[in-house]
Amino acid sequence: MAPQQQRPTLLEQWRDRERPRQASQVSLSREQIVQATLELVRRDGARNLSIRKLAAQLGSGAASIYWHVQNKDELVALAFDEVLVAVDLPEPSGDWRADCHEICQRIREVMLEFGDLFDLAAGMPNVGPGSLRFTDRILGVLRTSGFPDDVVVHAHNVLLDTVIGTVMLERSFQHIYEREDVDVPDLQRQYAEFFHALPEDTYPHLVAVRDQLIAGAGSDKVSLRFESGVKVLLDGLERLRP
Numbered sequence: 001m002a003p004q005q006q007r008p009t010l011l012e013q014w015r016d017r018e019r020p021r022q023a024s025q026v027s028l029s030r031e032q033i034v035q036a037t038l039e040l041v042r043r044d045g046a047r048n049l050s051i052r053k054l055a056a057q058l059g060s061g062a063a064s065i066y067w068h069v070q071n072k073d074e075l076v077a078l079a080f081d082e083v084l085v086a087v088d089l090p091e092p093s094g095d096w097r098a099d100c101h102e103i104c105q106r107i108r109e110v111m112l113e114f115g116d117l118f119d120l121a122a123g124m125p126n127v128g129p130g131s132l133r134f135t136d137r138i139l140g141v142l143r144t145s146g147f148p149d150d151v152v153v154h155a156h157n158v159l160l161d162t163v164i165g166t167v168m169l170e171r172s173f174q175h176i177y178e179r180e181d182v183d184v185p186d187l188q189r190q191y192a193e194f195f196h197a198l199p200e201d202t203y204p205h206l207v208a209v210r211d212q213l214i215a216g217a218g219s220d221k222v223s224l225r226f227e228s229g230v231k232v233l234l235d236g237l238e239r240l241r242p
Helices: 010-015 030-044 051-058 062-066 072-086 096-113 115-121 129-143 149-178 184-196 204-208 210-215 224-240
Strands: none
Touching: 030 051, 030 072, 051 062, 051 072, 072 115, 072 129, 096 115, 096 129, 096 149, 096 224, 129 149, 149 224, 184 210, 204 210
């Protein structure tokens, strides 16, 4: 019996993406599968994605899909990286602060548009060409601006952590505010009443800034967390620049 052809792993697929590919007996290409996945995500949402629905979308059997991906997790990871590949990254301007902010803003926009897809992809190795492209651009902006390499790596990590964290919080607020059974003004009123009722002797510092906390929780203020978070990090990095 002839040996069974081995399905490439997710890391191998990303590594081999740019290599010339020979004709295969597999009826569907990875590119076709990924594009069809994104069509389904845009139409039905990432959480409703399934191999069965994808096979129906492509007019094929599930076996052709499983040759390329082991499960839905790998499919989601490939699809989200394809989203990152399509993002138009600006060329470096020479202003490292403006460039870092712009890159972070592009990541934020993608996460807000494809948030559910990102949530599902978060548990997979994130080393596809789309992700690597963002990483290389941030590292390049910082390295060519004179930052030491150890600072560059830490800055990259913290910038991404800040963007991801603030966007996840922003999306959680959006989900709450968009629910049909939620009266947003009444919810904000209850939020304010709760904080104003906190005992000062138990929470002295929280009570001291509660008005600012309440003001920052408005549906029109959540995105400011992103702007202020990135600014604080860039201000701190400025002090580390030789």
